[in-house]
Amino acid sequence: MNRLIDLDRYPLHQLESDAARQLRQQCIDDLEHRGMFTLKGFLRPGAIDGMLPNLLQRIEHESFTHEREHNIYFDDKLEGLPCDHPALARVKTVNHTLCGDQLDEPLRRVYHWSGLIDFLARVMGKAALYPMDDPLACANVLGYFEGEGLNWHFDRSEFTTTLLLQAAREGGEFQYRHELRSDDDPNYDGIARLLRGEDNEVATLRLGAGDLNVFKGKNTAHRVTPPIGELARVVTVFSYYETPGRMFSDEENLGFYGRTVS
Helix, strand or coil, rough: CCCCCCCCCCCCCCCCCCCHHHHHHHHHHHHHHEEEECCCCCHHHCCCCCHHHHHHHHHHCCCCCEEEEEECCCCCCCCCCCCCHHHCCCCEEEEEEHHHCCHHHHHHHHHHHHHHHHHHHHHHCCCCECCCCCCCCEEEEEEECCCCCCEEEEECCCCEEEEEEECCCCCCCEEEEECEEEEEEECHHHHHHHHHHCCCCCCCCCCCCCCEEEECCCCCEEEEEEECCCCCEEEEEEEEEECCCCCCCCHHHHHHHHCCCC
16 A cells, blocks of 8 residues: 555554554644645655546546536525525536546555545544445546536535545636534525625635545535646545445436446
8 A cells, every 4th residue: 555655654554653643633633623634645646647647538538527507505495595595596517527436446445445444534533434335426536627617515424535636737726615604504695605706715725636635515615616728637536434335326326427336
């Protein structure tokens, strides 16, 4: 695994070591104060160089183009909210998705590696985390070309784990508004201000190739801005759950990937 991951810098293979404990505490602190943590250069450059050309070819020729108009909730009807409320303003998302069964073996190894899974569980305060059984949804590679992006939304899951493989030369940036809503306060007016471009608390996170980011996006609105120029943004998304055996429904797989498991 050391050929793929910089274990000298991030000793996830030795979780009881002092260095791993310090790293874990730093990540816990970052999550508490910023809602995310980033491990810069987690994936070694040589590993990226070995897999990126093939992934770019597959994105161009084999990926599913996910293009849709949606609101920030991915839900057209919210109880108690008029359908013309500005918090339900429509936005557009376009990306190109490779499913878990289309990924190179090194990426699948990283996804299933117990060192990473156990580390994430400890940082997130979970008894255990498990990879998905769903061969399509477990891990995805998303490609964003010029003018394409993932628009404002909230995540359904408690946290999202991403691994950037290629940054756009310009644009393609991860933007977020920390804790725009809470479990007790939907803050519809604040969401409307965000969608109008009137929220001055929006932050931009600039990631580089090889950076691992763990982000709590359930109540933090976020998006990926469109790349500018010929260099696409390419990112891997790893999905983990607190219970084993998780699968998407056929309807979900059709919507996200254009096909089902069976």
